Amino acid sequence: MSKLAPQDKFLDLSDYGRTFGKFLANQLKSTRFTPIHVTLLFGVSGLIAIYFIINESFYLASIFILLKSGIDAADGELARLKNTPSYTGRYLDSVFDIILNFLFFMTICYVSKTSIWLTILAFFGIQLQGTLYNYYYVILRNKSVGGDTTSKIFEYKSPRALPGETQKSVDILFFVYSIVYGVFDKIIHTLDKEAYKVKTFPNWFMTLVSIYGLGFQLLIIAVMLSLHLIEYIIPFFIIYTALIFGIISIRKACFKA
DSSP states (O other): OTTSOGGGOOOOTTOTTHHHHHHHHHHHTTSSOOHHHHHHHHHHHHHHHHHHHHTTOHHHHHHHHHHHHHHHHHHHHHHHHTTOOOHHHHHHHHHHHHHHHHHHHHHHHHHHTOOHHHHHHHHHHHHHHHHHHHHHHHHHHHHSTTOOOSSOSSOOSOOOOOTTSOHHHHHHHHHHHHHHHHHHHHHHHHHTTTGGGSSOOOHHHHHHHGGGSHHHHHHHHHHHHHTTOHHHHHHHHHHHTTHHHHHHHHHHHHSOO
């Protein structure tokens, strides 16, 4: 977790793919592979998982979902190893994540014959969950001494392109990012307007919040698929979303601005 100062590091339950991500990045650091190539690769892994879900090969689907999490950790690691940070890669990664999440849920809906409206509700819920985690995590990163500040707490305009990328690509991807994530950001910011004023969050609290990280969400999906509980995945994530209010209540009660 190099984005945080040592005293702010916490057990991130959603970051189990980091070890594999670092291994893969180290294998690619001397090649022509770029972080964006790795982002495309985790997209392919997600699509393969979807193919196996459609064919009801749930064990194989679970493997590729978990592989997707590992590869997802590698693009940022490779960017750090090659010293090539980019907003293009960051926004592309996020856009791919939400597209794959939508496709995962639509595929689960199709195979399990779940109501489309319940599926949309579950998808909306899983995005709110991830947004809450990212909101608190970005706040912590920005407050952490020497922490990473590439991600801003509030993003209202396209950032200035970094060396090696064009402003046009950054602007386009920021626009797409704002459209697909904007409503979720606004809801979470409305629910906890004062969170950004808090000096820091303790490690135990961030570990709790990490159950809403994308990696942990995908781990839940993979486990439920491998147990052939596909018809329960969508109802589970609808109920799981209710924990948002509990986590925000803990933040407001324990860590006042």
